[in-house]
Amino acid sequence: MSVVDLVNAEPSTAGGKAAPLAELTRAGLNVPAGFVVPATTYRAATTALDLGELAADRAEEARSRILGSRLPEAVVDEVSRALERMTAGAPTDYVAVRSSSSTEDNREASGAGQHDSFLAVRGAEQVCQAILRCWASMWTERAVAYRARHTEKDPVAVDMAVLVQRFVDASxxxxxxxxxxxxxxxxxxxxxxxxxxxxxxxxxxxxxxxxxxxxxxxxxxxxxxxxxxxxxxxxxxxxxxxxxxxxxxxxxxxxxxxxxxxxxxxxxxxxxxxxxxxxxxxxxxxVTAPVPAPTEPPPATVTDSATLTGEPASPGVASGPVRLVRGPSDFPTFKRGDVLVCRHTDPAWTPLFTMASAVVTETGGVLSHAAIVAREVEIPAVLAVPRATEFLTPSSAVTVNGDTGDVSM
Structure with a gap:
C-alpha cells in the first residue's frame, strides 16, 4: 500500500516522527488524525531516478530530480482517498504535511529542523506536491551535513516517510x-x-x-x-x-x-x-541532550558594558571572534572558530554550527531547534540576549559561557 492510516503505521517504514505518534494514537492519546506515506513508497517512487548513484556532494542534483518528478498515479489516487477520509467532519480541510525520515527523531539524533514540513496545505494536488518537497528536503546541504555528523548511515542511503495530519489551529x-x-x-x-x-x-x-x-x-x-x-x-x-x-x-x-x-x-x-x-x-x-539547569538571576539582561546575559541553552565555555550573520549571504565570511552572533538562526544555518565555537542569538528558547542542535554538536549557546547584534562588535573576541548565560567582551 502507498498510504497507511496513522494508527496502523509501522516503525520500520513510518520514520522517526510518525512512528511514536502512531503508538500514542493506539494508546488513546489526543493526536491529530492522519496517514503516512511510508518509506517503501519513497523507495518505489524514486527507483527510476537513480538516486543511489549520487554521492553526498551531488545532493542538489538529487533534489532537482525529485522536484522534477511526479508521484505515480496510483499513489496520487490513494493520497486523494485518504485525504477525503481524514478531513471528513474536521473543522477545516487544511492539513500539515511533515517529513518523517528514518534518520530523525531518534535517540542518537533529533534532526531538529533539518527536513521540511508544510502547514495549512489544502487539496490533493497541494498535498502531493508537498510530499515531493518533503522527500527532496533530505537532500539539502544542511540535511546531508547533519547526517554525516550524527548518524552512522551512509548520508545517501536514507529513506523518507511523510506524515499527513489534520491541521491544528492553535490558540x-x-x-x-x-x-x-x-x-x-x-x-x-x-x-x-x-x-x-x-x-x-x-x-x-x-x-x-x-x-x-x-x-x-x-x-x-x-x-x-x-x-x-x-x-x-x-x-x-x-x-x-x-x-x-x-x-x-x-x-x-x-x-x-x-x-x-x-x-x-x-x-x-x-x-x-x-x-x-x-x-x-x-x-x-x-530527548537527545538535556536542557541546562536554570540560572539566577533571571537572564535576558545587559549586566554591564563588558558582559551581556541571556538564556544558557547549551553548556560549555568557548572564546572566539564575533561573526555577525544576518542571512545566507554572510555564510562565506564565516570561519572555523568564529562565534556565531545573529538575531535568530534558521535550520539552513546548521552547517555553521559545525564550524562555530559558540552561538549567541537575540531571541529563542532552550527548546528551539538552534538550542537542540548546539547541544548535539557540543558547542556553548546563549540565546535571548537583548541587542546582541548591536553590542557585540564584529571580529572582537568574546567568551561565551553556556552554563551561566554570560557573554563577556
Missing part, C-alpha cells in the same frame, strides 16, 4: 522536554516561531512538588492561519506581558508529558498545541 502552542524536571515553553498561536527561535517564549519548570519556575518571554508576534496562509502579526503590549498558560494548564501539560514518556519509554521532546481546552500532541521524539 497556544509550544514544546515540552520531560524528565526529572519538565521544561515547558509556549507562546500564542501556531508554534513555528518557537521551534525556529524567532521569538523568546514564556517558560516554566515543573517537578514533583509542582511549578518551580515561571519566566515571561518576549512574545512580540504570533502566527495564525488565515485561509491558506500563515500570517504573522504583532502582539498587543498587554498580551506580550501576560503568561500564555495558566498554572492549571501547565500542570495538565506536565501530566500529559509524564503519560507520553511512560508509554514511549524515557524523556521526550514533545511539541503540543491547545485549541479551546483540547491538548494535542504533534511530536514526541526522544
Amino acid at each position: 497556544v502552542s509550544g514544546i515540552m522536554f520531560t524528565g526529572t524536571t519538565s521544561v515547558i515553553e509556549a507562546s500564542w498561536g501556531i508554534g513555528e516561531g518557537i521551534v525556529a527561535g524567532h521569538i523568546t517564549p514564556d517558560s516554566w519548570r515543573v517537578g514533583e512538588s509542582g511549578i518551580s519556575e515561571r519566566r515571561p518571554g518576549l512574545k512580540t508576534e504570533r502566527t495564525d492561519r488565515h485561509d491558506g496562509r500563515l500570517v504573522t502579526r504583532p502582539i498587543a503590549p498587554g498580551e506580550q506581558e501576560t503568561l500564555c498558560l495558566s498554572d492549571r494548564q501547565v500542570l495538565r501539560l506536565h501530566a500529559l508529558g509524564e503519560e507520553v514518556s511512560a508509554i514511549l519509554g524515557g524523556p521526550r521532546d514533545i511539541e503540543w498545541a491547545i485549541t479551546d481546552d483540547a491538548r494535542w500532541i504533534l511530536q514526541a521524539r526522544p
Whole structure:
C-alpha cells in the first residue's frame, strides 16, 4: 500500500516522527488524525531516478530530480482517498504535511529542523506536491551535513516517510522536554516561531512538588492561519506581558508529558498545541541532550558594558571572534572558530554550527531547534540576549559561557 492510516503505521517504514505518534494514537492519546506515506513508497517512487548513484556532494542534483518528478498515479489516487477520509467532519480541510525520515527523531539524533514540513496545505494536488518537497528536503546541504555528523548511515542511503495530519489551529502552542524536571515553553498561536527561535517564549519548570519556575518571554508576534496562509502579526503590549498558560494548564501539560514518556519509554521532546481546552500532541521524539539547569538571576539582561546575559541553552565555555550573520549571504565570511552572533538562526544555518565555537542569538528558547542542535554538536549557546547584534562588535573576541548565560567582551 502507498498510504497507511496513522494508527496502523509501522516503525520500520513510518520514520522517526510518525512512528511514536502512531503508538500514542493506539494508546488513546489526543493526536491529530492522519496517514503516512511510508518509506517503501519513497523507495518505489524514486527507483527510476537513480538516486543511489549520487554521492553526498551531488545532493542538489538529487533534489532537482525529485522536484522534477511526479508521484505515480496510483499513489496520487490513494493520497486523494485518504485525504477525503481524514478531513471528513474536521473543522477545516487544511492539513500539515511533515517529513518523517528514518534518520530523525531518534535517540542518537533529533534532526531538529533539518527536513521540511508544510502547514495549512489544502487539496490533493497541494498535498502531493508537498510530499515531493518533503522527500527532496533530505537532500539539502544542511540535511546531508547533519547526517554525516550524527548518524552512522551512509548520508545517501536514507529513506523518507511523510506524515499527513489534520491541521491544528492553535490558540497556544509550544514544546515540552520531560524528565526529572519538565521544561515547558509556549507562546500564542501556531508554534513555528518557537521551534525556529524567532521569538523568546514564556517558560516554566515543573517537578514533583509542582511549578518551580515561571519566566515571561518576549512574545512580540504570533502566527495564525488565515485561509491558506500563515500570517504573522504583532502582539498587543498587554498580551506580550501576560503568561500564555495558566498554572492549571501547565500542570495538565506536565501530566500529559509524564503519560507520553511512560508509554514511549524515557524523556521526550514533545511539541503540543491547545485549541479551546483540547491538548494535542504533534511530536514526541526522544530527548537527545538535556536542557541546562536554570540560572539566577533571571537572564535576558545587559549586566554591564563588558558582559551581556541571556538564556544558557547549551553548556560549555568557548572564546572566539564575533561573526555577525544576518542571512545566507554572510555564510562565506564565516570561519572555523568564529562565534556565531545573529538575531535568530534558521535550520539552513546548521552547517555553521559545525564550524562555530559558540552561538549567541537575540531571541529563542532552550527548546528551539538552534538550542537542540548546539547541544548535539557540543558547542556553548546563549540565546535571548537583548541587542546582541548591536553590542557585540564584529571580529572582537568574546567568551561565551553556556552554563551561566554570560557573554563577556
